[in-house]
Amino acid sequence: MEKTVHSFEIINERIIIKRIDKSLLTYGEIRIPNYLRDFFHFHEMEKHDRWDIEITYNHTLYYGVLYLDDYKRLRGKLRWGKELTRELRNTASKYIYESYGYDIREENAPLLRIEKVDRLIFRADVIFPEEVEKDAKEYMFHEDKFIYGVKARYELDPDVRLKVLKIHGVSCGICGFNFEHIYGDVAKGYIQIHQIGMEDKNLEELNLEKDFIPVCDNCHGILHRSKEVDLSVKELQQIIKIQSELHKLDK
Numbered sequence: 001m002e003k004t005v006h007s008f009e010i011i012n013e014r015i016i017i018k019r020i021d022k023s024l025l026t027y028g029e030i031r032i033p034n035y036l037r038d039f040f041h042f043h044e045m046e047k048h049d050r051w052d053i054e055i056t057y058n059h060t061l062y063y064g065v066l067y068l069d070d071y072k073r074l075r076g077k078l079r080w081g082k083e084l085t086r087e088l089r090n091t092a093s094k095y096i097y098e099s100y101g102y103d104i105r106e107e108n109a110p111l112l113r114i115e116k117v118d119r120l121i122f123r124a125d126v127i128f129p130e131e132v133e134k135d136a137k138e139y140m141f142h143e144d145k146f147i148y149g150v151k152a153r154y155e156l157d158p159d160v161r162l163k164v165l166k167i168h169g170v171s172c173g174i175c176g177f178n179f180e181h182i183y184g185d186v187a188k189g190y191i192q193i194h195q196i197g198m199e200d201k202n203l204e205e206l207n208l209e210k211d212f213i214p215v216c217d218n219c220h221g222i223l224h225r226s227k228e229v230d231l232s233v234k235e236l237q238q239i240i241k242i243q244s245e246l247h248k249l250d251k
Contacts (some may be wrong), residue, residue, distance in 0.1 A: 008036065009111075009166070012209075017166055018112040020092050020126070028085030030078045032066075037074045040066055041119060047071045055080060057087065057124040059181050066120075088112070091126055091180070091188055113169055125169040128189035132165065133158040135190060154203060154212070155193045164193050164212040172216040174237055179216070192220045196233060 009017035016039060018030055032040055045051070051066040064080035092110040113125040154160045170191045171178040179187035194215045195206075206212070213233055215223070223231050231239075 015115050020110045025089045042074045053120045055122045131189040132162045173213040174219040177216040
């Protein structure tokens with residue numbers, strides 16, 4: 001279920017995408033249109049209710065609030081504090097404000113991915129469409145070199161990569177590693193894509209949610225390390241879990 005309305009894109013019942021704009025970076029809030037009221041459970045809200053929410057961004061917990069400012073039409077706002085606004089401004093400003101001397105184009109605007117973990121608990125990521133395309137071109141440029149995990153043809157497709165990140169976010173789906181969290185701005189938006197499905201399938205036969213997963217370079221390399229048999233995602237997740245438990249016992 002992928003639907004774009006105004007500056008929002010509805011990926012599924014758990015995930016929406018909001019194009020980041022000056023208003024979001026200035027006021028630290030999003031006006032929620034009527035067609036997203038069910039996503040935020042506004043139909044359960046009384047006139048003067050204010051629901052405290054949690055938002056995890058870049059491995060840090062922030063707090064916000066949901067409230068109705070138009071009770072009759074069930075339209076409201078999602079607002080967060082200065083700390084999260086500052087973080088989003090730091091990471092996205094150069095793509096939004098002309099003063100940075102950047103080529104401002106709507107298609108370059110960063111995307112705020114909001115995933116509903118629970119009714120009042122959300123996880124946020126920022127996706128950079130231009131960086132996704134640049135990374136794909138960089139892989140293609142070095143295709144003559146052996147790069148672990150960049151063998152499947154659709155892993156190099158920038159359109160596929162962007163759609164997969166909208167669904168899954170920009171952290172490794174196996175170990176949870178987030179490049180920007182560790183390396184800062186130089187790594188913002190960076191992540192690889194692993195194709196789980198068979199490589200001989202046409203794109204129309206693949207399910208972007210089930211057949212692809214974002215992965216860090218380390219996990220991607222291990223997935224493809226053996227030329228005879230590739231590890232599965234579940235197998236590698238289990239290995240990491242077992243190793244983590246063993247390290248705890250050693251301590």
